[in-house]
Every structure is written in C-alpha cells, then in structure tokens.
Amino acid sequence: xxxxxxxxxxxxxxxxxxxxxxxxxxxxxxxxxxxxxxxxxxxxxxxxxxxxxxxxxxxxxxxxxxxxxxxxxxxxxxxxxxxxxxxxxxxxxxxxxxxxxxxxxxxxxxxxxxxxxxxxxxxxxxxxxxxxxxxxxxxxxxxxxxxxxxxxxxxxxxxxxxxxxxxxxxxxxxxxxxxxxxxxxxxxxxxxxxxxxxxxxxxxxxxxxxxxxxxxxxxxxxxxxxxxxxxxxxxxxxxxxxxxxxxxxxxxxxxxxxxxxxxx
Ligand code: KIV
Numbered sequence: 001x002x003x004x005x006x007x008x009x010x011x012x013x014x015x016x017x018x019x020x021x022x023x024x025x026x027x028x029x030x031x032x033x034x035x036x037x038x039x040x041x042x043x044x045x046x047x048x049x050x051x052x053x054x055x056x057x058x059x060x061x062x063x064x065x066x067x068x069x070x071x072x073x074x075x076x077x078x079x080x081x082x083x084x085x086x087x088x089x090x091x092x093x094x095x096x097x098x099x100x101x102x103x104x105x106x107x108x109x110x111x112x113x114x115x116x117x118x119x120x121x122x123x124x125x126x127x128x129x130x131x132x133x134x135x136x137x138x139x140x141x142x143x144x145x146x147x148x149x150x151x152x153x154x155x156x157x158x159x160x161x162x163x164x165x166x167x168x169x170x171x172x173x174x175x176x177x178x179x180x181x182x183x184x185x186x187x188x189x190x191x192x193x194x195x196x197x198x199x200x201x202x203x204x205x206x207x208x209x210x211x212x213x214x215x216x217x218x219x220x221x222x223x224x225x226x227x228x229x230x231x232x233x234x235x236x237x238x239x240x241x242x243x244x245x246x247x248x249x250x251x252x253x254x255x256x257x258x259x260x261x262x263x264x
Contacts (some may be wrong), residue, residue, distance in 0.1 A: 001077060001078050002078070003049070003077075003078055003080075004039045004040065004078055004079055004080040005080065005109075006080070006110070006117025006132055008038070008039070008080075008196065009040070009080070009176070009198045010196070010197075012210075013196070013198040013209045013210070014199065015198075017252070018209065018210050018211070018251050018252050018254065019039050019040065019198055019200060019201050019210025020025045020037070020038045020040070020210060020247065020248050020251050020252070021038065021039065021040040021042055021082075021210060021211065021212035021213075022041060022042070022212065022213060022214075022218070022244070022247070023041070023042045023043070023044040023046055023047075023050075023212070023214045023215050023216075024041040024042070024043065024072050024075075024215060025047050025050075025068045025071070025072065025215075026068065026071045026072065027071045027072065027074040027075030029075070029215060030071070030073075030075030030076045031076070032073040032240060032241065032244065033079070033215075033244055034075065034076045034077055034078055034079045036241060036244040036245055036248060037078075038079055038248065039079055039080065039250055040079055040080045040082055040177075040200075040210075040212075041072055041076060041079045041080070041081050041082070042067045042082045042083075042212060043065055043068045043081070043083045043084060043140070044080070044084050044085070044140075044214065045057040045060040045065065045084040045086050046141075046214050047060060047064065048060040048064075050214060050215075050216040050221070051068075054184040054237075056141060056144050057071035057086070057141050058087045058144075060084075060086040061085065061086055061089075062085070062086060062089050062099045064086070064101050065083050065084055065085075065086060065103060066102050066103055067106075068219055069081065069103055069106040069108050070106045070107055072107070073106070073108075074107075079082045080110065081107060081109045081110070082108060082109065082110045082112050082134055082177070083103040083108035083110075083111055083112070084111075084112050084113075085099050085100065085103070085111050085112065086142075087096045087142040089247045090122060093121055093122045093125050096113070096125070096126060097125065097129065098128070100126055101132045104131055109132065110131075110132040110133065110134050111126070111131060111132075111133060111134070111176065112133070112134035112135075112136055112143070112177075113133065113134075113135070113136065114136040114137075114142050114143070115135075115137075115140060115143075116162070116163075116166030116169070116170065117135070117136060117169055119135075119164075119173075120169055120170070120173045123170060123174055123175060123234075124173045125173055126174075126252075127173070127174035127175075131188065132177075133175045133176065133177045134175060134177040135167070135170040135175040135177070135178060135179070136169075136178070136179040136180075136181065137153075137163055137167060137178065137180055137181075137183075137191075138154060138163065138179075138180045138181040138182050138183040138203075138204070139144065139151065139153050139181040139183070140181065141181075145166075150182070150239075151182070151183045151264045152183065152184070152203070153181075153182060153183055154183040154184060154187045155184060160184075160190075161221050162257060163183065163191065164185065164187075164190060164191055164194055167191045167195055167199075168195060169193060170197075171195040171196070171197045175231055176197060176198075177197060177198050177199075178191075178195070178197055178198070178199045179199075179200050179202065180199055180200070180201050180202070180208060180254070181201075181202045181203060181204065182202070182204070182229065182263065183201075183203070183204050183263070184205070184263050185204065185205025185206070185207060185259075185263065185264065186205075186264075187206035188201050188205050188207060188208050188263065189207035192207060192208050192209055198210060201257075203227070203228070203229030203257075203261070203262065203263060204262070205257065205261075205262040206254055206256070206258075206262065210251065211251045211257065213230055213231075213247065214230070217231075217232075218230060218231060218234070218243065218244075218247055219232070219233070219234040219240065219243060220231065220234050220235050228260075228261060229257060229261045229262070230248075230261070231247075231256060231261060233246050233247050
C-alpha cells in the first residue's frame with residue numbers, strides 16, 4: 001500500500017486520473033473512506049455546520065480542527081490528510097504559522113486556507129517552512145458575510161478573470177492543491193488548465209482534476225437539505241461502503257458531477 005503524497009496527486013493530474021476527496025471528522029469514517037480508496041481526507045471547517053449545528057463555519061477553532069485531525073489520522077493509512085485553517089486563524093502570517101504548526105503536529109499532511117492574492121506571502125512562508133498548502137477559491141464560506149450569503153462566485157467576467165489570476169498567483173506561491181467551490185463549470189475548467197496544481201471541485205463542474213464532497217451530504221445525513229452540487233449516494237446504494245465506492249467510480253469515470261450538480 002503506497003501512501004498518497006503531493007507527488008501522487010500531481011502525477012494523477014498529469015495522467016488525467018481524477019482525484020477523490022471526502023471530508024472526514026473521526027477515525028471510523030476515515031478508516032472506511034481510506035479502505036475504499038479515497039485519495040484525500042479533509043477535516044473541513046464544515047464541521048461547524050455538520051457536527052456542531054452552527055449556521056456557518058465562523059466559530060470553529062484550531063483546537064476543534066486539531067481534535068478531529070488527530071482522530072482522522074488514527075483511522076488513516078493511505079490517504080493524504082488535509083486540515084482546514086479556521087476563520088481568522090491565518091489573518092497574519094505569524095498567526096498562520098502557529099495555527100498550521102498545531103494542525104501538522106495533530107497529524108495533517110497539508111493545511112487549507114481560503115483566499116486569493118492577499119495570502120501570497122503567508123503561503124510562500126508556510127511552504128518554505130515545510131508545510132504543504134491547499135488553496136480555496138470561489139465560494140469561500142469564511143467570507144459568507146462579505147458575499148451576502150452562500151452564492152456562486154465568478155459569474156461576472158471581471159470576477160472570473162480575478163479568480164484565474166488568483167489561482168495562477170497561488171500556484172506560483174507554492175500551493176500543491178486548490179479547492180474551487182461553487183463556480184461556473186467553464187471557469188473551473190479554465191483554471192484547471194491554467195495551473196499544473198491539482199484542482200478539486202465542489203459545485204465546479206466535471207472538468208476539474210478531482211471532486212470533493214462533505215460526507216454528511218453524500219450520505220444524506222444533513223436532514224432536509226441537499227446542496228445542488230451534492231448527491232445522496234447512500235440513498236442509491238443502501239450501504240455506506242457501496243455508497244463511497246459508487247462516488248469514487250462516478251468521479252473516476254467523469255459521471256459525477258452531472259450538469260444538474262453544476263453551475264453555468
Ligand atoms: O470545510 C469543508 O468541508 C470544505 C469543503 C467543502 C471543500 O472546505
């Protein structure tokens with residue numbers, strides 16, 4: 001069993017093999033997802049919503065993410081483990097070093113932070129200090145109050161160009177993975193072609209290098225709510241292992257996401 005590393009992900013992009021990512025917050029689900037072959041497990045700050053019952057991710061702390069990262073690490077043998085840096089825990093570069101150090105010490109292989117150009121010195125500094133970084137552009141949920149709601153981003157031509165410029169700049173600063181959330185499919189495709197860093201989409205169409213879903217959405221746990229970009233695989237397959245296997249198969253074959261899960 002070969003561990004998934006940043007080199008594995010880059011090679012998968014080069015070879016055109018789609019990358020699968022699921023959120024995980026505990027050892028049991030991490031083990032199940034890992035055994036099924038999911039390449040990347042993300043301890044997302046979505047845990048504020050799906051575990052803590054909040055309306056957004058803003059109250060999540062580094063200690064929260066560190067706690068769940070330790071659990072996910074325990075359950076994981078092969079997958080790359082990525083930990084989210086919560087809201088305002090990387091507002092300054094020094095603060096980012098402290099937060100990232102705690103998450104790496106808790107078992108993360110990479111940290112993820114939300115934002116564009118303003119983060120360039122922080123990203124370069126983290127990478128120089130040995131911390132792999134995943135960027136996150138588009139609908140960055142920590143900025144929900146600036147956006148005025150959870151809304152698709154990059155529909156206007158100038159916003160789209162800014163997102164492409166940000167992605168290129170983040171890649172130059174050293175990110176080794178990029179999440180694109182809720183952006184028009186054509187823009188996500190353009191960004192995926194513009195950089196050699198693996199681009200993982202959620203609500204970003206089928207042309208990105210991989211897909212991520214929140215586990216509670218793909219297992220239909222979030223009662224009465226299913227985002228347009230997600231799909232309830234448990235409903236279709238009736239068993240968690242089969243649901244995860246179906247997610248992996250559909251992503252690898254370019255079946256998921258369909259146009260009904262994407263934005264124009
Ligand atoms: O917090 C999270 O789970 C995320 C994914 C939606 C990409 O950032």
